[in-house]
Amino acid sequence: MPEQKQVRVRFAPSPTGSFHIGNARTALFNYLFARHEDGTFVLRIEDTDAERSSGEFEAEILAGLTWLGLHWDEGPDSGGPYAPYRQSERRTSYEEYARRLLAKGQAYFCYCTEEELEAQKQDLASRGESPRYSGRCRNLTEAERAKFQREGRSAVLRFQVPEREVSFKDLIRGKISFDMALVGDFSIAKVALNRPTALQSGGQATRATESLEFSPLYNFSVVVDDFEMRISHVIRGEDHISNTPKQLLLQEALGFSCPEYAHLPLILGPDRSKLSSRHGATSLKAYREDGFLAGAMLNILAFLGWNPGGTREMLSLEELIKEFSLARVHKAGAVFNANRLEWLNAQYLRALAPEALLECAVPFLVSAGLLQPADGGYRIVKTGEQMSDSYLQAVLRLEQGRMKKLSEIAALTEFFFVDVPDYDANLLPWKGRGKEDTREALEAVGAVIEAVPAEDFTVGRLSEGLLAVAAERGDRGIVLWPLRVALTGREASPDPIEIAAILGKDKTAKRLQAAITKLRD
RNA sequence: GGCCCCAUCGUCUAGAGGCCCAGGACACGAGCUUUUCAAGCUCGGUACAUGGGUUCGAAUCCCAUUGGGGCCGCCA
Numbered sequence: 035m036p037e038q039k040q041v042r043v044r045f046a047p048s049p050t051g052s053f054h055i056g057n058a059r060t061a062l063f064n065y066l067f068a069r070h071e072d073g074t075f076v077l078r079i080e081d082t083d084a085e086r087s088s089g090e091f092e093a094e095i096l097a098g099l100t101w102l103g104l105h106w107d108e109g110p111d112s113g114g115p116y117a118p119y120r121q122s123e124r125r126t127s128y129e130e131y132a133r134r135l136l137a138k139g140q141a142y143f144c145y146c147t148e149e150e151l152e153a154q155k156q157d158l159a160s161r162g163e164s165p166r167y168s169g170r171c172r173n174l175t176e177a178e179r180a181k182f183q184r185e186g187r188s189a190v191l192r193f194q195v196p197e198r199e200v201s202f203k204d205l206i207r208g209k210i211s212f213d214m215a216l217v218g219d220f221s222i223a224k225v226a227l228n229r230p231t232a233l234q235s236g237g238q239a240t241r242a243t244e245s246l247e248f249s250p251l252y253n254f255s256v257v258v259d260d261f262e263m264r265i266s267h268v269i270r271g272e273d274h275i276s277n278t279p280k281q282l283l284l285q286e287a288l289g290f291s292c293p294e295y296a297h298l299p300l301i302l303g304p305d306r307s308k309l310s311s312r313h314g315a316t317s318l319k320a321y322r323e324d325g326f327l328a329g330a331m332l333n334i335l336a337f338l339g340w341n342p343g344g345t346r347e348m349l350s351l352e353e354l355i356k357e358f359s360l361a362r363v364h365k366a367g368a369v370f371n372a373n374r375l376e377w378l379n380a381q382y383l384r385a386l387a388p389e390a391l392l393e394c395a396v397p398f399l400v401s402a403g404l405l406q407p408a409d410g411g412y413r414i415v416k417t418g419e420q421m422s423d424s425y426l427q428a429v430l431r432l433e434q435g436r437m438k439k440l441s442e443i444a445a446l447t448e449f450f451f452v453d454v455p456d457y458d459a460n461l462l463p464w465k466g467r468g469k470e471d472t473r474e475a476l477e478a479v480g481a482v483i484e485a486v487p488a489e490d491f492t493v494g495r496l497s498e499g500l501l502a503v504a505a506e507r508g509d510r511g512i513v514l515w516p517l518r519v520a521l522t523g524r525e526a527s528p529d530p531i532e533i534a535a536i537l538g539k540d541k542t543a544k545r546l547q548a549a550i551t552k553l554r555d
Numbered sequence: 556g557g558c559c560c561c562a563u564c565g566u567c568u569a570g571a572g573g574c575c576c577a578g579g580a581c582a583c584g585a586g587c588u589u590u591u592c593a594a595g596c597u598c599g600g601u602a603c604a605u606g607g608g609u610u611c612g613a614a615u616c617c618c619a620u621u622g623g624g625g626c627c628g629c630c631a
Contacts, residue, residue: 048631083630148629155627164557165627190629207560216558217627224629252631275559276626299561306623334567337580341568345579364561364568367624371566374581384594436593464590504590514590526592 041073042266045099045106046256048080049091052317053098055370056271056301056309059335063298064269065104066336066358076263077109079120082255087122098318102328103351108263116263121255128250131258131288132191132223140287141222143189144171145182166218167192183227191248192219193284200279205267205296205360212279220280222254253280261290269296269360272367273308296360299339300367309370321375325398325440327386330379338368348381376438384435388427395430395443402444404451414451428536432528450536454545455523459552464515472516473553478503479517480546488539496531520549 045061047053068075077099081087096111108114118124135141144167146154155165172194174182182189195218201211226247250258256277260268275297285292303313315321321331333348342349342357349357386394396412399405405412405421412421433446449455463472482499504513518530521542527533534542 046631050631080631086630144629146629151629159556162556166557188629204560210559212558221629249629251629256631271625272560273625274631277631297560300625302624304566308625337567339567344569347580366561368568369566371581374567377581380594433593509590511590518591524591528592530590 039266040264041068041071042076042264043068043073043269044076044078044260044263044265046078046080046259046270047095048083048086049088049095050081050083050086051091052319053091053095054309054316055318055321055331055335056316057095058098058102058318058331059301059338060269060271060298061099061104062102062332062335063340063358063363066355067267067269067360068107069355070358073266074107075105076114076116076265077106077119078259078263079110079122080252080255081120081122082250082252084122084249092120094319098322101318101322102332119263121250121259124255124259125248125250127262128223128255128258129248132248132250132254135193135222135287136191138287140194141191142172142194142219143174143179143225144192144219144221145174145179145187145189146170147187164216164218166216167220169219172219189225189227190221191223191225193222193254193280193287195219195280195283200282202278202282202292202295204275205294206363207297207365210275210278212276214279214283217280220253221251222284223248223250225249253277254284257281257284257288257290260293261285261288265293267294267296269298272297272300296363299364301338302367302369304369306367306369308367313370314372323441325394325437325442326375326379327382327394327440329382330375333378334371334375338370339364339366348378380435380438383437383440386434388431391430391434392423392427395440396426398440398443399447399451402448404444404448416451417453425536432532432536436528449522449524449527454548455521457519457523459555461519461523461525462516462549462553464509464511467512469553471512473550475503475507475513476516476520476546476550476553478506479513480543480550483534483539483543483546486539491535491539491542493531493535496534500531516549517546520545 043064045057045064047057047061065075067073077096079092079095081092092110096109099106106112108116108119110119113119132141146167150170151167154168154170158168159165171192195214197215198213199211200214201209204210226249228245228247259265260281278295278297282292284290301309303309305313309316315324318331322328329348329350332351332354336349336354340358340363342353343362383391396405400407400412403415406415407413408420411423412426413419414421429447429450430443433443437443437446459469462476463469479500482496482503485499486495500513500517501510504510507513514530517534518527519525521527521530521533521537537545
């Protein structure tokens with residue numbers, strides 16, 4: 035039996051913006067594949083672009099992955115056998131390989147300016163040809179090079195692309211081939227020339243004092259790192275398909291083994307173009323802050339371009355790992371379905387235990403200005419009243435099945451966090467009933483409330499009396515509707531009896547009295 | 556424009572030549588339940604892009620067309 039190659043995959047985001055859900059999906063698929071194959075999941079930060087990369091975005095990526103439960107085996111924080119895992123810390127490696135390519139004549143310095151490059155491309159395009167680099171600096175003489183350097187032109191290292199076909203077998207799409215004659219020499223590193231003593235010593239610069247500083251560019255750093263980190267499978271977005279032949283060529287030139295490739299379908303916006311900020315929220319963080327649960331995010335993401343077959347709809351991370359296979363990944367892009375996410379989230383929200391619901395919902399009540407932390411618990415901002423966890427849990431449980439996301443909880447429960455709700459007296463009467471009837475009904479309700487002891491102010495006891503009062507009047511609405519309004523100040527709410535039971539005798543009586551007073555005016 | 560990729564309900568999808576005049580879910584519509592709102596239950600409409608092949612038989616295989624998308628940076 036030949037030894038099975040160990041599976042090592044990487045998720046390699048660049049921290050140049052908020053952690054995008056498309057990237058989160060790529061991370062998920064890498065993670066699922068790694069775990070399913072008993073392999074290793076590596077997190078590598080591609081921050082070669084110092085201008086645009088930031089530690090803040092990197093932190094956001096780590097936080098996002100952690101939130102989703104996608105734990106990496108090797109990464110910038112935890113280290114690993116192939117550390118460091120941040121490209122900005124791996125410069126010596128890139129430089130070594132860049133010099134190797136230079137020595138073999140497979141890379142060269144290009145001094146073309148942006149304008150020149152643009153002109154070359156325009157020229158090719160006008161002739162209907164593929165817009166690629168012309169190869170103008172391929173055969174520069176030493177003298178020409180020196181001249182450009184003296185002019186202070188900045189240089190870039192280009193890879194000399196052989197004019198032939200390159201193909202690879204994509205694990206999702208099958209064979210894909212490219213005619214590299216149409217591609218042109220692509221850049222692999224920016225090169226800065228350091229001449230620390232040149233100007234100071236009266237122009238007497240010598241070669242010995244000069245040094246070249248290479249900053250690697252994407253296609254090059256990826257190839258070097260995937261090789262050095264022993265990556266076996268590269269699973270990434272479809273937008274990288276055209277980078278693959280370039281990377282293959284680089285691997286060949288450097289004598290590296292090639293990983294397997296799998297290109298994932300893109301996540302699309304409603305207009306079927308690549309999901310981007312113009313389609314709305316795209317950062318994982320934004321969804322988290324809007325009150326979506328990790329389980330719901332995991333499911334919506336997993337089912338975008340993949341499914342376990344059959345009619346199963348919601349899977350845990352463990353089940354996803356068990357079921358995952360690249361063979362079941364689609365080729366076509368998938369439109370992000372926000373409605374479905376909300377439905378999924380509602381399902382997960384309902385499944386939450388009271389303690390868990392409390393834990394994740396309270397921050398939303400706090401940020402809405404309804405509650406504030408106090409004495410190890412929470413206090414109602416408007417009334418100053420201290421709230422017990424069990425009271426809060428009861429409040430939350432009441433609305434648990436009514437919200438699609440946690441950010442809705444404040445608006446839904448607001449009436450619990452005021453002294454007496456504010457509303458128009460005209461809201462109190464039930465369909466076609468007058469104020470008199472309504473007041474009479476509420477007074478009857480008041481009598482029931484009065485009769486139920488505070489210690490036993492339960493839904494059971496309340497229903498008994500209240501429903502009897504309603505039955506006498508032949509229509510539950512005439513009693514329950516004004517009671518709802520008195521208690522909540524609104525026309526849509528959970529069962530007023532349940533609300534009363536949570537509020538307790540005193541508050542219920544107070545709100546009822548306020549309603550009766552309103553009806554007298 | 557060049558190259559590459561893709562194609563089942565509005566959307567996510569099941570479907571690996573007969574089980575499919577195409578199934579599930581979200582959304583939508585109607586009804587039931589009902590004190591309101593949700594939820595729940597029942598029912599409903601809507602899809603194999605088109606045209607050619609291959610085959611006894613095609614949503615499934617092949618080709619073309621059409622349509623959509625991605626990439627063409629000294630970004631990743």
